[in-house]
Amino acid sequence: MRTPIAALLGAAVLALSACGSGDAGGGSEKVTLTYRLWDEQQKVGYDKVMANFEKANPGIDVKVEVLPWDQYWTKLTADAVAGTAPDVFWMQPTSFPEFVTKGVLADVGGLKLDTAKYHPTVVQTFTYEGKLYGVPKDWGIVGLLYNKDLFKAAGVEMPEKLTWAPDGSGTLLEIARKLTVDQNGKHPGEPGFDKDKIKTYGFASWNHYQTQWMNWVVSNGGKLLDKPFGTYTFNDPAGVQALQFGVDLVNKYNVAPPATQTNPPTGKMTDIFKRGEVAMFPANNALLPFVAPEVAFELGIAPMPEGPAGRAVNLNGLAEVVYAKSKNKDAAMKLAAYLASEEPQKLMADEGYVFPAITSLAQGYVDYWKSKNLDVSPFLEEAKGTTFPLPVTTGFTGFETKMVQIFNDMYLGKLTPQQAADQAVAEGNATVQ
Amino acid sequence: MTGFSRSGLSRSGAARPAPPCGTAVGKEHERARSGGARRFRLGDWHAYLFVAPSLFGVAAFLLLPVLIVFGLSLFDWELLSEPEFVGLANYERLAGDGEAWHSVWVTILYVLLCIPLQTVLALGLAVMLDQRVKGIRFYRALFVIPWMATPIVMGLIWYWIFDPRDGAINRALGLVGITGPDWLSDPTWALPAVALVNVWQHTGYTMLFFLAGLQGIPKELYDAAAVDGATPVQRFFRVTLPLLNPTMFFVSVTSLIGAFQVFDTVFAMTDGGPSGSTEVINFSIFQTAFREFDFGYAATLSLLLFVIILVVTLVQVRFFSKRTTYDLS
Numbered sequence: 001m002r003t004p005i006a007a008l009l010g011a012a013v014l015a016l017s018a019c020g021s022g023d024a025g026g027g028s029e030k031v032t033l034t035y036r037l038w039d040e041q042q043k044v045g046y047d048k049v050m051a052n053f054e055k056a057n058p059g060i061d062v063k064v065e066v067l068p069w070d071q072y073w074t075k076l077t078a079d080a081v082a083g084t085a086p087d088v089f090w091m092q093p094t095s096f097p098e099f100v101t102k103g104v105l106a107d108v109g110g111l112k113l114d115t116a117k118y119h120p121t122v123v124q125t126f127t128y129e130g131k132l133y134g135v136p137k138d139w140g141i142v143g144l145l146y147n148k149d150l151f152k153a154a155g156v157e158m159p160e161k162l163t164w165a166p167d168g169s170g171t172l173l174e175i176a177r178k179l180t181v182d183q184n185g186k187h188p189g190e191p192g193f194d195k196d197k198i199k200t201y202g203f204a205s206w207n208h209y210q211t212q213w214m215n216w217v218v219s220n221g222g223k224l225l226d227k228p229f230g231t232y233t234f235n236d237p238a239g240v241q242a243l244q245f246g247v248d249l250v251n252k253y254n255v256a257p258p259a260t261q262t263n264p265p266t267g268k269m270t271d272i273f274k275r276g277e278v279a280m281f282p283a284n285n286a287l288l289p290f291v292a293p294e295v296a297f298e299l300g301i302a303p304m305p306e307g308p309a310g311r312a313v314n315l316n317g318l319a320e321v322v323y324a325k326s327k328n329k330d331a332a333m334k335l336a337a338y339l340a341s342e343e344p345q346k347l348m349a350d351e352g353y354v355f356p357a358i359t360s361l362a363q364g365y366v367d368y369w370k371s372k373n374l375d376v377s378p379f380l381e382e383a384k385g386t387t388f389p390l391p392v393t394t395g396f397t398g399f400e401t402k403m404v405q406i407f408n409d410m411y412l413g414k415l416t417p418q419q420a421a422d423q424a425v426a427e428g429n430a431t432v433q
Numbered sequence: 434m435t436g437f438s439r440s441g442l443s444r445s446g447a448a449r450p451a452p453p454c455g456t457a458v459g460k461e462h463e464r465a466r467s468g469g470a471r472r473f474r475l476g477d478w479h480a481y482l483f484v485a486p487s488l489f490g491v492a493a494f495l496l497l498p499v500l501i502v503f504g505l506s507l508f509d510w511e512l513l514s515e516p517e518f519v520g521l522a523n524y525e526r527l528a529g530d531g532e533a534w535h536s537v538w539v540t541i542l543y544v545l546l547c548i549p550l551q552t553v554l555a556l557g558l559a560v561m562l563d564q565r566v567k568g569i570r571f572y573r574a575l576f577v578i579p580w581m582a583t584p585i586v587m588g589l590i591w592y593w594i595f596d597p598r599d600g601a602i603n604r605a606l607g608l609v610g611i612t613g614p615d616w617l618s619d620p621t622w623a624l625p626a627v628a629l630v631n632v633w634q635h636t637g638y639t640m641l642f643f644l645a646g647l648q649g650i651p652k653e654l655y656d657a658a659a660v661d662g663a664t665p666v667q668r669f670f671r672v673t674l675p676l677l678n679p680t681m682f683f684v685s686v687t688s689l690i691g692a693f694q695v696f697d698t699v700f701a702m703t704d705g706g707p708s709g710s711t712e713v714i715n716f717s718i719f720q721t722a723f724r725e726f727d728f729g730y731a732a733t734l735s736l737l738l739f740v741i742i743l744v745v746t747l748v749q750v751r752f753f754s755k756r757t758t759y760d761l762s
């Protein structure tokens with residue numbers, strides 16, 4: 001009896017050890033990468049992208065990790081300090097300077113990307129000292145959403161192009177006035193118009209830098225920064241005139257809701273537009289999935305108004321960056337190279353998530369939204385013209401809250417545009433390193 | 434509640450021999466550093482053995498972090514860069530930092546808006562709920578529910594209630610012909626609104642302590658007071674309040690500390706705005722540390738808050754120790 005048991009035991013031990021060595025062998029070859037993003041919706045798309053990547057690279061597993069925006073940056077910073085940041089993660093323009101100057105991001109020059117394929121503003125955004133530190137992923141752009149029902153009710157056509165100028169001339173103000181109606185049916189400028197009892201507003205002018213005043217400043221010939229990684233300059237005359245125009249739309253011309261209703265973080269401009277109480281609303285195309293399905297009126301999209309210096313709109317590019325201290329840098333670079341290629345970018349465009357960074361694939365996004373009865377081609381049209389990134393310089397993320405507070409006071413009329421711009425520029429430049 | 438009277442309240446020995454209503458209160462006496470406390474001498478290592486686990490907890494999770502924060506306050510550290518020793522530079526900066534002192538002022542205003550109202554409401558509720566009525570447990574639980582909710586969730590819900598247009602409050606005001614303010618975007622109303630939410634959330638919890646204190650008061654005292662001809666109001670001010678002194682001390686210390694440290698509701702409802710009108714110290718600390726990544730200065734601000742709370746607590750200890758504590762055991 002003894003012998004068979006011993007034999008069985010021996011066999012079992014052998015089998016176990018065989019298993020063990022087999023596992024160890026597989027584990028040493030298999031690499032697991034972490035890919036971190038902040039957008040729950042896009043995760044669905046990226047799960048598919050990663051499945052495709054894993055199929056083509058059997059030795060690499062990719063763990064897709066979503067962190068909500070607010071936690072994303074805190075956690076990322078802490079991880080970078082601890083040396084445990086994800087291998088590949090999303091990066092946005094205003095956070096980029098902080099991370100790239102502190103050596104957290106790897107130079108992706110080794111991938112030998114053909115940068116001409118990507119939107120130039122995105123490439124420019126993630127370039128530091130002449131080197132590219134991220135794979136251009138996608139971009140979002142500011143366009144003019146408008147309420148076609150309100151236009152019809154006021155008997156107004158959306159013109160081929162809207163124009164504005166600091167002195168109040170141009171078609172934007174003219175049309176906004178026609179669309180602004182008080183409870184007695186009077187428009188601003190007419191005798192008996194009651195600015196405290198306005199029913200619908202013509203235009204959404206409010207303290208939102210990305211879709212509002214930064215666009216006024218640049219389309220008036222002003223500059224946000226003297227150069228990338230430089231200092232703020234929006235308090236020059238062109239900048240201040242542009243800010244004045246934004247404030248005038250609210251407080252002087254009465255064609256936009258008062259700042260008390262719209263100032264962040266408690267203001268609700270998007271809701272006011274969704275309720276059908278404001279006719280024109282500059283917004284990033286990324287907002288579409290949150291607006292289009294929820295409105296009871298017919299939604300239109302137009303290019304942003306042209307200023308004295310022409311049309312210049314914010315184009316917000318995102319990149320996928322590789323952690324400089326990644327333990328699996330080769331695999332991470334392989335993933336970055338894949339993300340820069342057409343296959344994943346086409347998937348994300350065709351399923352309507354984003355405008356891809358590769359310009360030739362943008363039509364996929366337009367077609368997706370066409371199938372939802374929305375013509376988003378004005379966004380694409382704008383992207384072919386003058387575009388500018390958010391201020392790419394160190395310290396912006398810390399400065400942002402103060403800047404928003406200062407401009408809140410400006411829209412409330414407590415600070416003049418010159419005072420607000422001077423204060424903000426001084427505060428901002430104190431944070432630039 | 435008598436546990437509290439032991440912890441130094443009656444140490445002053447200033448117990449005045451003046452019971453509120455005649456001779457009814459009998460066993461009042463001084464308990465300063467007497468009795469049991471003497472059995473434990475410094476050399477008795479057994480005692481340390483027994484307290485070792487919690488002592489470790491205090492050292493590791495309280496003292497050590499405080500020391501680390503103090504150490505941090507001597508550095509300029511922006512997380513991603515190497516920490517740089519700057520001596521007292523952060524403290525110099527604090528002295529001239531108008532925004533920091535503004536946030537101290539906002540915090541004090543907030544505490545003043547919150548604590549008196551909350552304490553009076555809690556005491557009133559406790560007196561009302563200290564009854565033998567059918568279903569009283571249910572009513573008591575009802576008032577504690579807000580305290581059980583997560584402050585962030587509460588903040589978000591109230592954010593909608595305060596909505597100037599669709600919120601419940603302005604809708605209700607509209608029904609009686611009043612145009613309510615833009616609560617959270619009006620610098621005048623934002624802080625009171627946040628304070629109101631906190632009062633609403635914490636009153637029930639505070640009430641629990643008063644309720645426990647009330648139930649420790651012997652009913653004979655009220656009977657005796659009634660026999661002596663005291664009106665209900667007199668009974669409240671002459672019997673109930675003095676006997677609630679230890680509870681009052683506990684409630685006052687803990688709720689003031691809590692109020693000075695308010696953060697979640699501010700974060701959820703106003704994000705420090707409008708125009709910095711709700712930027713309490715804890716919010717500035719968060720802002721400095723996690724948005725500006727200026728950890729050295731955030732540590733300095735944390736120490737400022739620590740010192741403020743310490744001073745406020747010491748003042749309360751002095752205040753309450755001058756008052757009589759009655760031993761009801």
